[in-house]
Amino acid sequence: MSDEAQLLVRLDRVTRTYADGSSTVVALAETTMDIPAGRLVTVMGPSGSGKSTLLSLIGGLDVPTAGRVTVLGRDVAALSPVEQARLRRRVVGYVFQDLNLLPGLTAEENVALPLELDGASYRSAATAAREALARVGLAGKESRFPAQLSGGEQQRVAVARALVGGRRVILADEPTGALDSATGRAVIELLRRFCDTGGSCVMVTHNPAHAEVADIVVRLRDGVVTEVEHRTNQRVGVPGRTA
Numbered sequence: 001m002s003d004e005a006q007l008l009v010r011l012d013r014v015t016r017t018y019a020d021g022s023s024t025v026v027a028l029a030e031t032t033m034d035i036p037a038g039r040l041v042t043v044m045g046p047s048g049s050g051k052s053t054l055l056s057l058i059g060g061l062d063v064p065t066a067g068r069v070t071v072l073g074r075d076v077a078a079l080s081p082v083e084q085a086r087l088r089r090r091v092v093g094y095v096f097q098d099l100n101l102l103p104g105l106t107a108e109e110n111v112a113l114p115l116e117l118d119g120a121s122y123r124s125a126a127t128a129a130r131e132a133l134a135r136v137g138l139a140g141k142e143s144r145f146p147a148q149l150s151g152g153e154q155q156r157v158a159v160a161r162a163l164v165g166g167r168r169v170i171l172a173d174e175p176t177g178a179l180d181s182a183t184g185r186a187v188i189e190l191l192r193r194f195c196d197t198g199g200s201c202v203m204v205t206h207n208p209a210h211a212e213v214a215d216i217v218v219r220l221r222d223g224v225v226t227e228v229e230h231r232t233n234q235r236v237g238v239p240g241r242t243a
């Protein structure tokens with residue numbers, strides 16, 4: 001694999017501003033960051049500090065006012081709308097705090113959806129969805145509707161939907177916010193395992209305990225990165241980790 005492909009995400013002096021009447025809100029200022037394959041990044045900071053803006057920019061849901069975001073070596077802002085949509089369906093997956101599963105679809109159908117939107121056959125999408133559900137520990141529960149699953153199980157379905165189809169990057173915005181700490185911990189372990197198998201994850205969290213499994217801890221305040229802590233002891237076999 002080329003160095004460029006190993007470097008899944010790169011932010012180069014990325015700024016995002018919003019016009020607010022006559023003044024300007026700087027949601028994210030001059031942020032530079034490299035996220036190689038295999039790394040789990042946690043982003044912490046007070047409300048309004050730019051955490052969700054950072055994820056939206058990496059995921060191609062938003063484009064910078066200045067600077068450049070590259071995913072797998074490609075400038076996200078330079079992609080056509082069709083290519084941006086393809087990036088979201090094939091390369092980057094999202095997990096949100098809100099249970100955003102479609103209630104009328106089974107777990108398997110929810111997970112298969114991004115693949116079907118991307119043109120996969122029903123059969124191949126269903127097979128990949130079952131594999132992804134097995135990967136998050138939900139084998140046997142494929143036919144359940146979201147309401148028939150616990151909150152933690154629903155969040156696992158959301159993780160399966162974010163990684164299905166061989167996606168490389170998962171963006172998670174407070175994915176454990178609605179869960180109790182043990183269940184939240186299980187979701188974090190899934191994201192850690194995704195990174196240990198070559199993916200990258202950028203996770204917004206308010207829980208300092210979640211930084212324990214991170215390789216890189218980023219702290220934001222008022223749109224400015226105030227601290228980037230590289231942790232070196234998180235590869236494999238860390239005592240106390242259940243994975």
Ligand SMILES: Nc1ncnc2c1ncn2[C@@H]1O[C@H](COP(=O)(O)OP(=O)(O)O)[C@@H](O)[C@H]1O
Pocket residue numbers: 018019025026027045046047048049050051052053054
């Ligand atoms: N669509 C928008 N229009 C105007 N201002 C926005 C918009 N999105 C975010 N902001 C502003 O940018 C700043 C950062 O927001 P956000 O990234 O959502 O912060 P966080 O996720 O850390 O709470 C906030 O001041 C917010 O009000």
Ligand SMILES: [Mg+2]
Pocket residue numbers: 051052053
């Ligand atoms: Mg936010």
